[in-house]
Amino acid sequence: MMRTRPLKVALLGCGVVGSEVARIMTTHADDLAARIGAPVELAGVAVRRPDKVREGIDPALITTDATALVKRGDLDVVIEVIGGIEPARTLITTAFAHGASVVSANKALLAKDGSALHAAAVEHGQDLYYEAAVAGAIPLLRPLRESLAGDHVHRVLGIVNGTTNFILDKMDSTGAGYQEALDEATALGYAEADPTADVEGFDAAAKAAILAGIAFHTRVGIDDVHREGMTEVTAADFASARAMGCTIKLLAICERGADGSSVSARVHPAMLPLSHPLAGVREAYNAVFVESEAAGRLMFYGPGAGGAPTASAVLGDLVAVCRNRLAGATGPGESAYAGLTVSGMGDVVTRYHISLDVADKPGVLAQVATVFAEQGVSIDTVRQQGRGDGSGEASLVVVTHRAPDAALSSTVEALRKLDTVRGVASIMRVEGE
The missing domain is CATH 3.30.360.10 (Dihydrodipicolinate Reductase; domain 2)
Structure with a gap:
């Protein structure tokens, strides 16, 4: 049985993504209602420029007072697509405190304050979903969080x-x-x-x-x-x-x-x-x-971006949050039980491709190899080629085996100090092998 009373949704931001969210909510209203089990109603849209024409959106829904909108107390879900840290952070926590769950596409805020936002959602018994924050339309966070939960x-x-x-x-x-x-x-x-x-x-x-x-x-x-x-x-x-x-x-x-x-x-x-x-x-x-x-x-x-693709992910989250709302439950929140140590770049084990400009004379390769050996970095391949322009210089390319990044960085710094090394033309890590 479908519930007839609609779930009320507020939209914070009506730019490229927000306007697509509003359009899909309107044009696919019947499908969304069937998938959720209740109709969804756009209850308000907070914008910075109220005079801009927004096709398909009732002008009566437009407001510049986002704070008053999220404090209404009758909202079920707030969709935040304004981006940035503030006022988005305050608006989201205010929405939680006034009984609304939140769907966000705000990668910068979630990367900075995700733990605090999750804690606020739990405190007020609300959902925080953000599939659109990482890869646009690509379903990625939900598979990681749910489909691979046992892996x-x-x-x-x-x-x-x-x-x-x-x-x-x-x-x-x-x-x-x-x-x-x-x-x-x-x-x-x-x-x-x-x-x-x-x-x-x-x-x-x-x-x-x-x-x-x-x-x-x-x-x-x-x-x-x-x-x-x-x-x-x-x-x-x-x-x-x-x-x-x-x-x-x-x-x-x-x-x-x-x-x-x-x-x-x-x-x-x-x-x-x-x-x-x-x-x-x-x-x-x-x-x-x-x-x-x-x-x-x-x-x-x-x-991974664009109005329609990102809106697709936002609407997917909206359906999930609304279903939770009807069931009187919340979805999975933050999972930080593992508490692993977060290592710095120096501890990462990787490979380097290093291109050097060197003097084209005997003994240079031996000097370079000695520097690598002193830093405990093993060489995989070496390619040397004279420039043939009378400059007396050659190009020397070294690809290493895997080693701690700190050791590789130290190797590069030591190479720069060799008299026979005219310059380090390029440093690039090698991945995927």
């Missing part, structure tokens, strides 16, 4: 930012430089006017924190994530990658330590073998590769 996840490796993947894909496929590829991404609407959050890895780092916390049942905050951007990646790096049978991706990597007692989370560009499933992710698409004990290797792929 043991070892590693989560993903492309979680469409802008950076578009730029790197264009650099790889067309030979374009970074700025040229960024200009194309901007012209096509994939990159913001200020792309810093994307290209410097801040967006991916927030998503990595959320993923690590859910996958490893451990509180991981944004400050725990090692972050490097991809603005220094060059056409020469792609040439080196191709010589190794690799491409370059900006990766979010969350993994357990070798003994299982620690976890790390990091974001940085890396060389990835062309045989790896993530290497074939093109354009602005996202994909996340999960390695677990029982299920083995799983990959989740799809559009």
Whole structure:
């Protein structure tokens, strides 16, 4: 039997994502009601610019007073898609205190204060769902939290930012430089006017924190994530990658330590073998590769951003929260029982691809090999080639075996001090092997 009294939903923000949420709620109202077991009613929409025409939304629902809206006391669910830390954080906790569950797409806030928000939800007996915060339309958090709840996840490796993947894909496929590829991404609407959050890895780092916390049942905050951007990646790096049978991706990597007692989370560009499933992710698409004990290797792929894809994930959460509401229950909250140690980047075991400009004379390779040996880093392959331009210099490329990142960093610093090393042209981690 369907309940006739509607569940009341407030929408905070009506931009690209919020307007799509409102549209789907209206155009698919009957389907949503059938799936939930009760109709849902858009009870209010908080915006900053009330005079803007919003097609399909009753102007009487528009308000600039978001605080008053979430304090109404008759709301069942608040959907927060305004982003940022404040006022989103205060509005969400206020919604909990006034009897509403929350669906959010706010990755930055969840990465910074997710634990506190979960605690506030539990205190007031409400739900906090945020599938849309990490990978747009891709169902990822719910499979990690529920479908793999009986499994043991070892590693989560993903492309979680469409802008950076578009730029790197264009650099790889067309030979374009970074700025040229960024200009194309901007012209096509994939990159913001200020792309810093994307290209410097801040967006991916927030998503990595959320993923690590859910996958490893451990509180991981944004400050725990090692972050490097991809603005220094060059056409020469792609040439080196191709010589190794690799491409370059900006990766979010969350993994357990070798003994299982620690976890790390990091974001940085890396060389990835062309045989790896993530290497074939093109354009602005996202994909996340999960390695677990029982299920083995799983990959989740799809559009990771955009109004309609993100709204799809928001509406999926809305249906789940409304069903919980009708059942008088709440869904799974924060799971942090494992309490694993969060390791710094220095403890992470990885591989390096190092390109050096060196003097083209006997004994240079021996000096370089000695530095690696002194730091306890084993060399996998070496490739040296003279420039042939009369400069007396050569290019020396060294690929290491796996070693602690701290040892690899120390090796690079020691190499810089050699008289025969004219410069360190490129340093790139190698993943996925």
